[in-house]
Amino acid sequence: RWPGVIEAYRDRMPVEPGWTVVTLGEGGTPLLPAPHLSELTGCDVFLKVDGMNPTGSFKDRGMTMAVTAALANGQQGVICASTGNTSASAAAYATRAGMTCAVLVPQGKIALGKLAQAVAHGARILQIDGNFDDCLELARKTAADYPVAALVNSVNPTRIAGQASAAYEICDVLGRAPDVHCLPVGNAGNITAYWAGYRAYLDDGLIPAPPRMFGYQAAGAAPLVHGAPVKNPETIATAIRIGSPASWTAAMTARDDSNGKFAAVTDDEILTAYRLLSAREGVFVEPASAASVAGLLQSTGDGTLPRGSLVVCTVTGHGLKDPDTALLTAPTPTVVPIDPSAVAAALELA
Numbered sequence: 001r002w003p004g005v006i007e008a009y010r011d012r013m014p015v016e017p018g019w020t021v022v023t024l025g026e027g028g029t030p031l032l033p034a035p036h037l038s039e040l041t042g043c044d045v046f047l048k049v050d051g052m053n054p055t056g057s058f059k060d061r062g063m064t065m066a067v068t069a070a071l072a073n074g075q076q077g078v079i080c081a082s083t084g085n086t087s088a089s090a091a092a093y094a095t096r097a098g099m100t101c102a103v104l105v106p107q108g109k110i111a112l113g114k115l116a117q118a119v120a121h122g123a124r125i126l127q128i129d130g131n132f133d134d135c136l137e138l139a140r141k142t143a144a145d146y147p148v149a150a151l152v153n154s155v156n157p158t159r160i161a162g163q164a165s166a167a168y169e170i171c172d173v174l175g176r177a178p179d180v181h182c183l184p185v186g187n188a189g190n191i192t193a194y195w196a197g198y199r200a201y202l203d204d205g206l207i208p209a210p211p212r213m214f215g216y217q218a219a220g221a222a223p224l225v226h227g228a229p230v231k232n233p234e235t236i237a238t239a240i241r242i243g244s245p246a247s248w249t250a251a252m253t254a255r256d257d258s259n260g261k262f263a264a265v266t267d268d269e270i271l272t273a274y275r276l277l278s279a280r281e282g283v284f285v286e287p288a289s290a291a292s293v294a295g296l297l298q299s300t301g302d303g304t305l306p307r308g309s310l311v312v313c314t315v316t317g318h319g320l321k322d323p324d325t326a327l328l329t330a331p332t333p334t335v336v337p338i339d340p341s342a343v344a345a346a347l348e349l350a
């Protein structure tokens with residue numbers, strides 16, 4: 001039985017003996033071969049399917065650690081800014097811990113599935129008249145003024161420690177690190193966590209070499225690519241619609257120390273990868289997650305990712321999070337009478 005992230009990697013987690021571990025069984029997600037992407041790119045491609053976590057995104061890896069620490073510190077609640085998945089995860093883990101949860105979300109820019117989760121878990125949801133970056137600033141100030149609430153955004157180091165577990169799992173399964181690791185980048189907590197995880201395994205002699213970190217941002221929200229914050233970030237991938245990443249410096253370190261790169265992928269490239277994943281690999285992810293595969297296609301196409309490489313693409317959130325985007329391309333449904341021949345005709349079986 002998979003014990004959850006903290007117990008699975010206890011000696012690598014900032015948890016003290018005697019602490020109550022708050023877990024929903026997160027981690028241990030599939031590292032899935034991607035035969036179609038491998039054939040397309042001439043690489044050996046695996047998908048780290050982190051939409052298979054309890055609340056449907058990689059955030060659970062960090063939230064189990066952040067909420068466990070908050071509970072141990074005697075805090076009564078958690079607070080976060082979120083484009084959606086952090087709030088869904090914070091709400092679930094706070095509920096599990098018997099704590100309250102407050103979330104600040106940018107007005108009108110949160111995918112339906114994520115809002116449903118925060119609502120279902122009884123979070124206090126404040127729609128802020130601003131974007132994610134405004135929400136994060138607000139959450140930081142509120143948590144500073146009211147220490148009774150733990151700030152559980154990825155500026156909280158316990159989140160990073162928990163999320164490093166994805167790198168441990170990948171190395172444990174492959175017996176090595178990939179040559180290149182592709183992932184979407186928004187607030188840049190996840191790329192920071194992956195690099196910390198790979199470095200820990202390298203320093204402990206568990207892998208011969210770390211991967212090159214290839215981080216991809218939506219073209220309309222690509223501060224790390226431009227080298228300056230983006231005032232009004234815009235992308236269909238609302239999870240990474242972030243203009244001023246909180247972990248900017250750590251993200252740059254991950255890129256530079258790994259001989260990696262940041263690149264921008266357009267919404268069209270994201271949607272192409274999004275559809276390819278569901279239509280050819282059978283893996284349904286939310287748009288932001290597809291940015292890692294859009295980046296794989298772009299970087300193998302322009303030669304910056306060499307053919308024959310062993311590549312892991314993290315797909316960070318389940319497609320059910322954003323049903324509206326999936327339905328954008330739905331054909332208009334035809335109503336069929338209760339008649340087998342009509343069904344056969346509609347399915348062109350005849």
Ligand SMILES: Cc1ncc(COP(=O)(O)O)c(/C=C/C(=O)C(=O)O)c1O
Binds near residue numbers: 239
């Ligand atoms: C599906 C999905 N894919 C990628 C990212 C980017 O990760 P970071 O670079 O660590 O921010 C997010 C981030 C979401 C939030 O920031 C939030 O939920 O507030 C995400 O939900």
